[in-house]
Amino acid sequence: MLALLLLAPLLWEAGVGPALPLDNNVPLAVVASVRGALEWPAAAAGVRGVALLGPEGSYNWYDNKYGQDGFRGWAVLAEVEGHARARSLQAFLRTGLGIGQVRKIPHGADSLEGSIGPAARLSLGARGAISDGFWIGVEGGVLWFVNVRHGDSDPLLPRARPEPLIPAALVLLTIGMRR
Numbered sequence: 001m002l003a004l005l006l007l008a009p010l011l012w013e014a015g016v017g018p019a020l021p022l023d024n025n026v027p028l029a030v031v032a033s034v035r036g037a038l039e040w041p042a043a044a045a046g047v048r049g050v051a052l053l054g055p056e057g058s059y060n061w062y063d064n065k066y067g068q069d070g071f072r073g074w075a076v077l078a079e080v081e082g083h084a085r086a087r088s089l090q091a092f093l094r095t096g097l098g099i100g101q102v103r104k105i106p107h108g109a110d111s112l113e114g115s116i117g118p119a120a121r122l123s124l125g126a127r128g129a130i131s132d133g134f135w136i137g138v139e140g141g142v143l144w145f146v147n148v149r150h151g152d153s154d155p156l157l158p159r160a161r162p163e164p165l166i167p168a169a170l171v172l173l174t175i176g177m178r179r
Helices: 002-007
Strands: 010-021 029-040 043-056 070-083 089-107 110-114 117-131 134-145 148-150 166-178
Touching: 010 043, 010 070, 010 134, 029 070, 029 166, 043 089, 070 117, 070 134, 089 134, 117 166
Parallel strands: none
Antiparallel strands: 010 029, 010 166, 029 043, 043 070, 070 089, 089 110, 089 117, 110 148, 117 134, 134 166
């Protein structure tokens, strides 16, 4: 079993693309992702770091509400992947579980903010070889955040209920290499 792990090729992948919360009217944020994984003929297992890099968001004291311009967060996930056995063009399905945090999302008169908590990811994509050991790809999926609450708001207004899950749609253009 240990030999199977030691002999598996190591994959490195970096991606960038747009991210959008699925339940708020918030502009696109940039998502950056880095992944390392061990690969076998039809599967891979690894670790991914994700950063959602939207603007911080601003509070307009005159209107007493947050502007619609903030979306920040991060996640670190353990991932498993099933992929086609072909080397030149591979379709894949990935799922991951880990921890993450929504830093800020505007939400009506206040904002949504999160503490560190569970995060989950599901994606589907394809990658194609551009030379021996290098590939480019595209991947689309959803990243869910938990432990999200309403942040600072007018103390005279009633607090809204907590949000159980905040999903974000992600599209990544990736480049990777195999060791």
